[in-house]
Amino acid sequence: MRLDLKEILRKDGTIPFSCTTDLSDLHFSAISRFLSPVSASGRVTAGAGVLTLTGTVSAQAICLCDRCGREFTREFRIPLDLPLAEDPQDAEDPDLYPIEEDGVDLDEIVSTAFVLGLETKLLCKPDCRGLCDRCGKNLNDGPCGCPAETDPRLAVLGQLLEQE
Ligand SMILES: [Zn+2]
Numbered sequence: 555m556r557l558d559l560k561e562i563l564r565k566d567g568t569i570p571f572s573c574t575t576d577l578s579d580l581h582f583s584a585i586s587r588f589l590s591p592v593s594a595s596g597r598v599t600a601g602a603g604v605l606t607l608t609g610t611v612s613a614q615a616i617c618l619c620d621r622c623g624r625e626f627t628r629e630f631r632i633p634l635d636l637p638l639a640e641d642p643q644d645a646e647d648p649d650l651y652p653i654e655e656d657g658v659d660l661d662e663i664v665s666t667a668f669v670l671g672l673e674t675k676l677l678c679k680p681d682c683r684g685l686c687d688r689c690g691k692n693l694n695d696g697p698c699g700c701p702a703e704t705d706p707r708l709a710v711l712g713q714l715l716e717q718e
């Protein structure tokens with residue numbers, strides 16, 4: 555969705571926005587699928603010659619735990635706080651998002667914020683116990699019965715056997 559900012563260019567004011575953006579075409583290794591379109595709401599405020607877009611990107615998705623590989627549902631809330639470049643001569647400034655034809659592309663802003671705000675590794679819970687590296691059991695379901703400490707000589711032997 556395009557947000558027209560003509561009303562507040564070169565004068566003070568606020569324009570609210572809300573939109574939904576379909577990110578299902580983007581590939582995220584940590585996300586299996588989105589449960590709903592990604593939504594965003596907020597406002598663009600102009601004051602003292604500065605335009606700032608603020609708000610929140612919200613999404614709900616089925617994610618894959620980086621440690622145990624299990625699927626889990628997670629809510630995302632990613633804050634938006636983006637200074638906009640009102641003057642075309644500021645458009646080269648990497649800290650400012652350019653205003654083009656008196657508006658901005660909300661879909662692009664939302665997808666960029668989501669990509670940058672997403673942690674590269676997601677865990678099903680902060681203390682996920684992961685998988686046993688010997689038997690592969692998901693240790694969140696309880697201990698697997700492997701001995702806690704392996705004799706270092708046996709560990710070397712085990713590695714040699716694994717390589718074969
Ligand atoms: Zn996990």
Ligand SMILES: [Zn+2]
Pocket residue numbers: 686687688689690691698699700
């Ligand atoms: Zn085990």
